[in-house]
Amino acid sequence: EDKVVQSPLSLVVHEGDTVTLNCSYEVTNFRSLLWYKQEKKAPTFLFMLTSSGIEKKSGRLSSILDKKELSSILNITATQTGDSAIYLCAVRAGSYQLTFGKGTKLSVIP
């Protein structure tokens, strides 16, 4: 059975801090790893990492895939209150199935 584990489950930081969120996985036929930000209902796509694209960056957010360690990290620098959300990691294996982790709830306080 495919498994995705995120840590920590929750995190409280002050504005301006840098945070690192972790995601590890055990899946058969890995295709890609995706990060999403969920603020209210809909997860918003952040990054997709594959064997041919193991590092992505967008503004203050960046992510790296470590295929050897079967893990990924999501970094957020200079955090803002608007970064407060649940960050979801999902791994795609086989044809279409996405397996999600339980998420990391990030709270950024002023």
Next chain:
Amino acid sequence: SAVISQKPSRDICQRGTSLTIQCQVDSQVTMMFWYRQQPGQSLTLIATANQGSEATYESGFVIDKFPISRPNLTFSTLTVSNMSPEDSSIYLCSVERGTGNTIYFGEGSWLTVV
């Protein structure tokens, strides 16, 4: 990206009733997916809906409880039948689009069963 609209956004439902959620995409897509997110939990795939064929359900989900329609390449519905409080969840429609077949999600439908 993709523009995915869901209706209703939110509803409170009586136990034993059924509710149909609609999902409209801004352009044609081959595969549409329905997920459920129970309170405090992560997302779980309910089924995959392809136009012109029966939906494919994941383990633990059955057609009688969650009938799905896919009449064309931009629209799908998910019905939650004979609801119980355990069905209180966010239901999300998603599609595959773009480079690397990224999965994008709709706005979600938050159902509370009382």
